[in-house]
Amino acid sequence: MTAAARAGRRGVGSRQAAAQAAELSRRSIRASIRNPFSWLPGLVFPLLLAAVYSAQFQRALELPGFPEVDSFLDFVLPASILQAIVFGATQAGGDLALDMENGFFDRLVASPVWRASILVGRLAGSAFEAFGKSVLLMGIFLVFGARVDSGVPGVIVIVLTSVLLALAVGGIGLVLALRTRSQEAVNATFPLVFVLIFVSSAFFPTDLMEGWYGAVARNNPITWIIDPVRRLVIEGWSWTDAGQALGLTGGLAVVTIGAAVVALEREMARR
Amino acid sequence: MTDAATPTSPGTSPGATPGALTVGEPSVLRVTWVIALRGLRRMRRRPSLFIPTVIMPTFFVITFTGSFSGITDVPGYGTDNAFNWMTAYAILQGASFAGVGAAGMTAEDIENGFFDRMLLAPGPRWILLLGPIVYSIVRSAIPSTIVLLVAFVVGGADMPGGALGILMVYLAAAGTSVVFGLLAINVVYIGRSQRSLLAVQVPVFGLLFLSTGQVPLSFQTGWLHAVASVNPVTKILETARQGFLGEVTWSATWPGLTAIAVLASVLSVLAVRRLRSFAP
Numbered sequence: 400m401t402a403a404a405r406a407g408r409r410g411v412g413s414r415q416a417a418a419q420a421a422e423l424s425r426r427s428i429r430a431s432i433r434n435p436f437s438w439l440p441g442l443v444f445p446l447l448l449a450a451v452y453s454a455q456f457q458r459a460l461e462l463p464g465f466p467e468v469d470s471f472l473d474f475v476l477p478a479s480i481l482q483a484i485v486f487g488a489t490q491a492g493g494d495l496a497l498d499m500e501n502g503f504f505d506r507l508v509a510s511p512v513w514r515a516s517i518l519v520g521r522l523a524g525s526a527f528e529a530f531g532k533s534v535l536l537m538g539i540f541l542v543f544g545a546r547v548d549s550g551v552p553g554v555i556v557i558v559l560t561s562v563l564l565a566l567a568v569g570g571i572g573l574v575l576a577l578r579t580r581s582q583e584a585v586n587a588t589f590p591l592v593f594v595l596i597f598v599s600s601a602f603f604p605t606d607l608m609e610g611w612y613g614a615v616a617r618n619n620p621i622t623w624i625i626d627p628v629r630r631l632v633i634e635g636w637s638w639t640d641a642g643q644a645l646g647l648t649g650g651l652a653v654v655t656i657g658a659a660v661v662a663l664e665r666e667m668a669r670r
Numbered sequence: 671m672t673d674a675a676t677p678t679s680p681g682t683s684p685g686a687t688p689g690a691l692t693v694g695e696p697s698v699l700r701v702t703w704v705i706a707l708r709g710l711r712r713m714r715r716r717p718s719l720f721i722p723t724v725i726m727p728t729f730f731v732i733t734f735t736g737s738f739s740g741i742t743d744v745p746g747y748g749t750d751n752a753f754n755w756m757t758a759y760a761i762l763q764g765a766s767f768a769g770v771g772a773a774g775m776t777a778e779d780i781e782n783g784f785f786d787r788m789l790l791a792p793g794p795r796w797i798l799l800l801g802p803i804v805y806s807i808v809r810s811a812i813p814s815t816i817v818l819l820v821a822f823v824v825g826g827a828d829m830p831g832g833a834l835g836i837l838m839v840y841l842a843a844a845g846t847s848v849v850f851g852l853l854a855i856n857v858v859y860i861g862r863s864q865r866s867l868l869a870v871q872v873p874v875f876g877l878l879f880l881s882t883g884q885v886p887l888s889f890q891t892g893w894l895h896a897v898a899s900v901n902p903v904t905k906i907l908e909t910a911r912q913g914f915l916g917e918v919t920w921s922a923t924w925p926g927l928t929a930i931a932v933l934a935s936v937l938s939v940l941a942v943r944r945l946r947s948f949a950p
Contacts, residue, residue, distance in 0.1 A: 454894035607740030
């Protein structure tokens with residue numbers, strides 16, 4: 400625990416701190432359930448993209464260099480799930496920025512609340528949303544004939560990877576919110592996320608991409624996450640792939656949430 | 671309006687009774703152009719409008735061609751350079767943003783009350799519709815030009831259709847901006863807010879996405895094939911794209927132009943009718 404978080408907990412017992420974190424988590428989860436416009440587009444858009452790409456790129460499976468898959472739907476499953484997660488996860492930062500804009504953050508800081516619970520609450524909202532989305536999307540894909548070759552363990556790894564990715568992206572959003580204190584500034588990063596997903600192996604194999612574009616796509620962290628998840632879907636179980644997917648997203652989450660804690664400390668020191 | 675102001679007013683023709691405002695033919699053009707110009711100034715001053723106008727279509731042409739360039743190796747795609755196929759798609763997307771942007775200007779005017787003041791002004795009401803539409807056409811030329819430059823300079827796109835092929839690109843883009851602009855303005859006239867424009871994104875995105883934007887009809891299967899073959903955007907894309915793939919022909923031109931003409935006519939009739947329902 401960092402100095403600021405410890406300082407923030409002064410006078411707050413660990414049971415109390417947990418209760419506060421749980422209450423703030425409940426608040427952000429309830430907020431996202433009550434506002435379908437915050438998560439519905441992030442769910443519908445990847446599904447539509449998957450439906451259209453499956454119907455138009457089926458013949459790409461004939462290409463030499465395209466991985467052995469039964470259908471384009473299997474190929475695009477990991478990308479669709481991760482896309483839905485990433486779209487929603489930027490929300491954590493936007494919501495925190497809103498709290499800062501409308502003064503709720505000030506009231507939290509003034510109250511004897513465990514400071515870190517402010518971050519925990521927001522991240523729990525993202526994690527919950529990611530869990531729900533990945534389970535739901537996986538279900539829809541399976542209904543439409545997709546198959547996860549690694550079976551139940553693979554499905555569990557994919558859901559866990561989704562949750563960790565949501566925490567990682569959520570951490571970035573929180574840093575942006577704490578640094579800019581503006582909802583608009585946090586939301587302005589959305590196109591960047593869109594670019595990052597597109598210039599990756601999300602919708603087409605990077606081996607079939609040429610020149611500088613292929614080089615960028617192969618070195619995009621999103622590709623490093625999508626590729627092992629995809630192998631779990633189309634090739635079968637592998638400890639290496641499961642480790643790579645969970646390790647990368649988990650490591651990224653630790654780094655970005657750590658940065659968010661530092662940003663919170665700075666914000667507290669500024670006050 | 672006071673008598674002192676009228677003699678210098680652009681809407682007053684020489685010799686008219688002071689205070690009685692008459693709107694002649696030149697004024698209609700002038701007022702339309704002033705409204706369109708106002709939109710262009712607004713766009714220049716706001717980076718948030720500039721991004722969908724310029725950055726997004728450029729991003730589309732680069733990512734679509736970059737991600738899916740391998741698809742050109744599948745027999746029957748029709749070209750070996752993805753730019754020859756997807757440039758038209760990115761341009762029409764830019765044009766559709768231009769159309770929706772014009773409706774955004776109207777929505778903002780309705781929200782802040784400026785539209786009410788324009789409704790009170792003398793002259794035919796349809797100018798209030800024509801102004802934003804002219805603005806959308808002019809605005810659509812900006813992403814079209816930039817995407818074309820990217821396609822030729824970065825992507826090495828071909829243009830066997832020559833100047834006529836380029837003309838077809840601009841014509842189809844202008845038509846697309848008019849059709850989607852009218853569609854969005856209809857929605858704004860009903861919803862009377864910028865928020866209502868969110869509802870337009872669905873048909874705009876759907877019509878463009880469920881077309882031959884990325885692959886030919888022969889590559890598409892099942893429901894997508896059925897939807898894309900009746901989608902008017904498929905016809906408009908064919909008009910815009912023909913110059914990249916070969917000579918410009920009448921058979922590839924008229925279906926797109928007809929689709930634009932029919933859609934624009936129906937949507938303008940609906941819009942003018944809605945416009946009449948505005949008080950006073």
